[in-house]
Amino acid sequence: MATSRKYPMLRRSQALWGTRRMWKTRLVFWAGAIAIGLISVLFAVLSDKAQALFQALTAGGWGFLPLIITPVGFVICAWLSTSLFPGAQGSGIPQAIAARHLRDDEDRGHILSLKLVVGKILLTVIGLFSGASIGREGPTVQVGASVMLQVAKWGGMAQTRGLILAGSAAGIAAAFNTPLAGIVFAIEEMGRTYEARTNGLVLTAVILAGLASLGLLGNYTYFGVAKDTISFLSDWPLVLSCGVIGGGIGAAFSALALKATRRIRRWNALQPLHRTLFVAAVCGLFVAVIGIASGGLTFGTGYEQARSAIEGQPLPWFFFAEKFLAGLLSMISGIPGGIFAPSLAVGAGIGSSLGLVLGSSAGVAALLGMAGYFAGVVQAPMTAFVIILEMTGNHDNVIALMCASMLGYGTARMISHEPLYHALSRLFIAEAIRRRRADVLTGSKR
Template identity: 30%
Template sequence: MGEGMKAGAGNGAYYIVAALVGTVVGVLGSAFHAGVNGLGAAWPAYLQGTLRLEGPALYAAAAVVAAIMTLVSLWLVRRFAPEASGSGVPEIEGAMEGLREVRWHLVLPVKFVGGLLSLSSGLVLGREGPTIHIGASVAKAASDLMKWSSEDMRGLLAAGGAAGLAAAFNAPLAAVLFVIEETRRQFPYSSRTYIAVVLASIASAVVTEYLTGDTPYMLLEVSTMPYGLLPAFIGLGVLLGVVGVAFNRTLVWSLDRVRALGLRHSFYIFPAIVGLMIGVLVLVLPEATQGGELLAVELTREGRPLAILAVIVLLRFVMTMASYSTGVAGGIFAPILALATTIGLCYGSALATVLPLPEQAQTAFAITAMGGLFAATIGAPLVGMVLVLELTGAYAVLVPVMLTAIFANMTSQWLGGRPIYEILLERTLAIEAEGRASHAPR
């Protein structure tokens, strides 16, 4: 193809394919979301309603069901597509850098079915990682079909991943910014690839809104906060910067400990234990299970006591580490947002014991905390700001959100924190290099 064709008709074909990729991802993402919600509610209802189980029999049955779903999800990943483990975002970043391969014909079904099982079981995982990975897999399939060059393929991978994030949270602007800020080292930036990302995100968002509605997914009403309260949001940002560094380091530590256990014994022992625990918690303490986006909204509106919120923070932190360390398909965006919301509510409740706070201040702290912890863990403060505003519709607290996010990111960097996806990609590459070295002939 000549240069003129690349600049003219080539661009047109590229944009059309990007929009089609976004459309397909919007359908798949909406189906994935509906499937997780439906199956996650169906199996507990079946045990309690249809089978009419009660007491120990109910808890035992729930534990077994959740454990089976977890183990089947892990088996699919380990048997067919090990790269479908976890979030999938590090895999896409690695593929855009030429370090990983997107085997879309395996990742697509494994990520969809495996993610459906793991998230529906009650594990504290998010659907945004799987949808981003699914979106990039659809883009890779389209690129292979069109026989495009490596640079065009990488640009389309970014477009598919952005479409996946747009479908997960109905947040197209945050999806575009995620590519620009999070994958800034890997994204082959040009007007051609940038437009493709925007078109894919818009197409995905339009389809998602058509299928699921256009109301912000975590709609929260809040009024403008007085300027005198801004230092409190800075303090919250500093706190979340510390928490973000602790979150990332604990997550990697947990992954390493569970992998060592798997190498010594079996990779299925720990996931089975976690699945059994989750099954019981789904019935006894649902606040400690699932992604937590809707939980974040409920907690913000209910006004629970400080002690209860502190317990929820601790439980969700522990269960997030345990759930992600199982190795099943599932992301960490949603757990981070739910954990941050609870921390923000704790912070506001504690502050209210010593200072008079304006009305809806608790809600404002909860909202801004989402952006702060996202900025500290993911390392993308601008994405955190925009994502939170698109998710909640709380544009009245734009300045507090910006302050919290940027100070959380600054604190994280000051403490030596690094973006979690960057760390996870390096860990994956190191493990694979170690495996190749151990099998190399001496």
Template identity: 40%
Template sequence: MDTRIDREIEEHPWREALFSGQTWVRRSLFLMAAIATGLVALLFNLADRFSVTFRAFLLKGESLWGLEIDSQTGTGIAMGLSIIGIWLAMTLRDRFFPGTQGTGIPQVMASLNVEADDPLRQSMLSWRIAIGKALLLIIGIYAGATIGREGPSVHVGACLIYLIGCWGHFPSWAVQRGLILAGGAAGIAAAFNAPIAGTVFAIEEIGRSFEKKNVGLIMLGVAVACTACWVYLGDYVFYGKLNPSLTSPSQWLVIIPVAIVAGFLGGCFSRAVVASTLWVNRTLRSHRVLLPLGLGCGLAGLGLASGGMSYGSGYDQALGILQHDAEVTFIYPLTKAAGNFISLASGIPGGLFDPSFAVGAAMGKLSAPLFPGVDPRAISMIAMTAYFTGVVRSPITSVVILLEMTTARDMAMPLFMAAVIAYESSKLISKTPIYEALAEIFLQDLRTKQTDKSTA
């Protein structure tokens, strides 16, 4: 790795900061990449929003562009799209876009574990992967996969901002980690309009360390990407402004059982996804058609059993629970979690944030009658934080992102307590955090393929 830029910055800080043309080129390239990351997150957001309208057209008989279809026929079409869509996404991924599998966050984490000049990094961060990730995510969204947008936003953002290092001659510390962390943080922040959570997630989960040199890059990338989204969407609150609270000391006792159960279930989900990923990777080598079709049929079956509620990210359902006290049935969190499990196990691009929050919100809503007198929205927020913490084991991010998504400042301490309890509860069943485990699987698979190529 070229350290000449490092020496110049160290020896001539004023000249490099203010008067170096190369420095201003680097800054311009970084800003363009951060804007592009924000626009990609906006594209994913709009695609997800329109998919809700599209599914209402299929499943509820609502009009779309002046067209109408009866719900029975639409249900059949939705099931067919699930089967064909999962098969198509998995096939395109394996044939044309290797390296795009999974949520994208483990891939970004894995890229930080290899040197910048290691050829393996090109198998994780490239223009081909950025394009493939976006294309396959959109296929998955309209196939009805139970996926979120944040993972692909992180992966594409890391690709975009890292790849400018090939043009701009950045310092070695930025090429090794800083640009990747900035891209990942910008992607997740822009996906949810949560700049603080995006910054925290990059430090807590993606980088798993605090690196003072990289903080400025991370914060700048986040600020620019979020601003790019604001131009179209405005400075919105993801779940809308809420003001629930726990109004007496006895109500705080609700946190303990809800956080223990939700955190443990999140840990079970995490462990199941890691185990199924290993199984799918092995089985896919000999069943490249049957396995994708089988997973698609599973997703279609869940859609039929749940009346279409298992399809999609779950954002609308979580929003309805938090803002309008919408009713849910016991089958909803089961089918939503099962749909997210199948989608993640298939390895198609897609995230788990939105579905996890939807499952947590439903768990809280369903358990609210057990705690009379407590605001159901408060219980839902506690369950959302706990379940999400159980799944990803990033307790700080879990608290910060829910607070940014709702502006519910009175829930800060209850969510902190719920996250800590859920974190410990999840560790009882899931020894390794999901992203860390998936990153290791992905990296090991890449190294095995590299070894096979070199010995062939």
């Protein structure tokens, strides 16, 4: 300290070095956020092409092909995720949540890495090509978190937990073109508590990732523009029923998925690879049968079905039940893939069916059903109504969507007290603890 006061030149050089280091850190962070946006766009394009190719192959007189393609695709995804890309299984959001709780870089590296970025994108695309009822939104969260974790290493940043949060938010924002939903998701679902010191990281990452996405795809609404407006005087029974029934069915999905996942993991432990592949094959076969029985409506993300419902075309009354089963089987199969888009499709189906019963507009009913069911599945009501508002471009229905989301959340809390993503994240944390204990035991024996 005395030396720097004695030699002003040295003090200036130290300040200059500190400024250069600060700008280097910022540039690395900005580059990482832009990379998330570009990767998200690439992921979206590949996913759409894979789903379109599956539809083209199974159209016309080749309707039986899913009985072959789907189980084989599930087995390939399960094998690759077990042997080459461990940690890529499932949605990807539980991995990002778990990584925020883990303290060791090696433990985080098992579930967030650049290798998993490649694996997650590749296997999700293969899953969509196989007809799996999965989405790319959850996987994009793991991709964004992985990129930001690498940015923390390259930039020498200490705010690892905040960067994982920022990468996750940027992933959601770029995947759906929903910047507000990305921020709300980071606060409500990823963090569960608001950390003021990370707000700048989250906002900057969302803005830069969003700009990169907009630069390539332009400004768009994921499900088009919803033109119908909800009237509380005539539609309050619909708001109530979509919230309570949608939330109850969403809680049932969450509870069944957790119970099945835990049991399958315990059963697979004796013969991990063989039993994992067997479960994937069986789930894939049932997904194919359901898809054929539904006339192909349950294959893929469910984006087209949800969009048609929002635009006023009622879905078949049984669609939501078939999509529910296809999404549940795809999730417990262990293949990489998210539940965001399939859940929104199920919710649109529930709302459409309730709208037919109550004589309400199909578009309004679909919006309310999506809010109630999605809030029930993930138990994150703010994320539910904000993401639906941004994806449909209609802000006239804010209060009604809030009510449906809160009713769905309240109903789900009475049925299932464990939020789905956080319960699944504890499985990855437990794996890290077991791996650490095994390493300690191995070292002591040596």
